[in-house]
Amino acid sequence: MSFEDVHLGFTEADVLRGISFQVAQHETKVLIGESGSGKTLTMKLGAGLLQPDSGRVLFSGQDLSKLTEVELFDLRRRIGFVFQEGALFDSLSVAENVAYRLYEEGQDDDKVDARVNEVLNFVEMGDAVDRMPSDLSGGMRRRVSIARALASSPDVVFYDSPTAGLDPVTSQTIITLLLRLRDTQGVTALLATHRLQDAFAMANYRFDPQSSRVVPFTKDEAARDVGDIKFLLLKEGRVYFEGTPQAVLDSQDPYLRKFLV
Amino acid sequence: MQGVLSFQNYSVLSIRAMASVFTPPHYVGDLLEQMDIIGVGSLPVVLITGFFIGAVMVLQTATQFARFGQTALTGDAVSTALVRELGPTITGLLVAGRNSSGMASELGSMLVTEQVDAMRAMGTDPIRKLVTPRVLATILMLPLLVAMSDLIGLVGGFFVSFLTLHLNSVEFWTRAVNTLDFSDLMQGLTKPLFFGFILSTVGCYKGLSVTGGTQGVGRATTQAVVISSVFIIATDVVLTKVMLYFAGRPL
Numbered sequence: 001m002s003f004e005d006v007h008l009g010f011t012e013a014d015v016l017r018g019i020s021f022q023v024a025q026h027e028t029k030v031l032i033g034e035s036g037s038g039k040t041l042t043m044k045l046g047a048g049l050l051q052p053d054s055g056r057v058l059f060s061g062q063d064l065s066k067l068t069e070v071e072l073f074d075l076r077r078r079i080g081f082v083f084q085e086g087a088l089f090d091s092l093s094v095a096e097n098v099a100y101r102l103y104e105e106g107q108d109d110d111k112v113d114a115r116v117n118e119v120l121n122f123v124e125m126g127d128a129v130d131r132m133p134s135d136l137s138g139g140m141r142r143r144v145s146i147a148r149a150l151a152s153s154p155d156v157v158f159y160d161s162p163t164a165g166l167d168p169v170t171s172q173t174i175i176t177l178l179l180r181l182r183d184t185q186g187v188t189a190l191l192a193t194h195r196l197q198d199a200f201a202m203a204n205y206r207f208d209p210q211s212s213r214v215v216p217f218t219k220d221e222a223a224r225d226v227g228d229i230k231f232l233l234l235k236e237g238r239v240y241f242e243g244t245p246q247a248v249l250d251s252q253d254p255y256l257r258k259f260l261v
Numbered sequence: 262m263q264g265v266l267s268f269q270n271y272s273v274l275s276i277r278a279m280a281s282v283f284t285p286p287h288y289v290g291d292l293l294e295q296m297d298i299i300g301v302g303s304l305p306v307v308l309i310t311g312f313f314i315g316a317v318m319v320l321q322t323a324t325q326f327a328r329f330g331q332t333a334l335t336g337d338a339v340s341t342a343l344v345r346e347l348g349p350t351i352t353g354l355l356v357a358g359r360n361s362s363g364m365a366s367e368l369g370s371m372l373v374t375e376q377v378d379a380m381r382a383m384g385t386d387p388i389r390k391l392v393t394p395r396v397l398a399t400i401l402m403l404p405l406l407v408a409m410s411d412l413i414g415l416v417g418g419f420f421v422s423f424l425t426l427h428l429n430s431v432e433f434w435t436r437a438v439n440t441l442d443f444s445d446l447m448q449g450l451t452k453p454l455f456f457g458f459i460l461s462t463v464g465c466y467k468g469l470s471v472t473g474g475t476q477g478v479g480r481a482t483t484q485a486v487v488i489s490s491v492f493i494i495a496t497d498v499v500l501t502k503v504m505l506y507f508a509g510r511p512l
Contacts, residue, residue, distance in 0.1 A: 049378055073384045081382035087375035101383045104286075148383075 006055035016041055017237040023190055028182055030199040031192040033234035039192035043158045047079050048072045080149030080157040084164055086141035088133040094144050095129040101152045119147040139170035159191045163198055175201045176214050183207040196259045203229045203245040275462045278396050281389040291394035299360050300402035307352050307406045308413045314347055315414030319421040332426045336436035339418040344449040348411040350497055353456035357489040361464035364395055365485035368468025369478035396461040403457035404450045444508035452500050456493050463489040
């Protein structure tokens with residue numbers, strides 16, 4: 001997926017003023033920025049939910065702005081999107097939310113039930129199948145939202161501020177989930193966050209399937225894997241910085257340092 | 262300029278909603294659910310209101326006919342007015358108040374909580390899934406509600422004429438039924454098809470074009486009722502003129 005000089009504006013000024021970057025297969029790109037820096041808009045452009053005023057957004061070589069809404073519906077079936085507030089369908093139960101896309105694809109009830117249980121157990125929400133979204137806490141809603149995004153095994157997952165507004169313990173649970181997804185299923189991901197600690201957690205830790213725990217990268221692993229993680233800092237609708245976690249730590253830029261405090 | 266853009270967006274939404282009726286996938290479950298909400302759900306208010314409209318029509322017309330000693334004609338007047346005009350219009354306005362607002366607030370809430378975007382992100386067309394079942398359900402249910410309203414209105418009219426004018430039931434019902442011809446029924450049952458289309462598309466359009474968060478949802482709800490009510494009355498004038506012309510009774 002790549003963004004090429006993307007501009008997007010509402011009413012008066014442009015909110016995005018020329019964003020360019022690429023996300024390679026199996027890569028996790030972390031979008032960092034203050035509130036209002038354009039993270040959510042960038043994510044929505046990536047999924048074709050918004051169209052740029054100028055520039056191009058490419059997904060698997062296809063220019064999203066050249067596709068009709070109907071063609072975009074087909075393409076979006078390969079994408080999972082975790083919205084900032086979860087955006088669960090509040091008239092459907094947890095299981096129905098997760099099963100939504102599977103039923104849309106016309107899968108059998110048995111297959112759907114098995115897959116729903118599988119992904120809900122993956123996010124440790126297996127007990128909540130019959131509960132309604134309004135009965136869940138913020139963290140639980142986020143986890144169900146992740147399960148819903150994963151249900152149809154998408155190629156790319158967009159996480160829009162999955163830890164925003166959550167307490168540190170619940171945030172850690174969500175990040176552990178993201179690490180597990182990356183390290184066990186090799187999901188390509190674009191993660192938007194305003195918390196640099198989430199970004200560093202993605203860069204410095206990995207999920208160990210044998211012990212089912214999150215462990216720090218060893219030095220050798222870090223040299224190999226952390227290179228795959230790139231941070232992208234948005235400021236006022238532009239890419240302010242793009243680089244490895246180490247480059248962030250080494251930078252003397254005052255704006256970047258503000259995020260490290 | 263804003264008005265032209267809104268009209269264009271409304272037209273696109275309406276056309277896409279109707280076009281989706283003829284192509285798969287169809288959301289039959291959603292259609293049945295909406296038919297229940299709009300049809301069965303509106304029945305009590307439509308019946309109660311219809312009864313009292315019929316009753317008050319008798320009171321108003323009887324005082325006029327009494328001046329000429331022709332109270333027996335009350336059945337004719339009430340029947341024609343109810344079937345041709347009051348049944349469809351009042352029912353249309355009631356369902357607009359109840360369901361057009363409901364659609365605007367439900368879809369508007371879904372929009373501001375990103376549920377509509379979530380639907381799009383999962384490859385579902387929100388117009389096909391949300392708008393088409395509501396529009397189709399309203400178009401199918403409104404004529405049935407109007408028929409029920411007409412009948413109960415005549416019952417209300419009969420009660421009042423029986424109690425106040427002491428008309429016997431045979432006299433009232435014979436005149437009330439005989440005065441209607443096929444074109445009256447056609448007029449009375451064709452109008453709700455248009456009214457149903459108007460109130461549902463306006464409600465859905467207002468819901469899906471909400472801006473400004475929760476406050477915007479409240480505003481859209483009010484606008485949906487006001488706009489659809491005005492459109493219903495204005496369309497009624499045009500439809501009445503056209504249908505009287507086709508019924509061979511031009512002015």
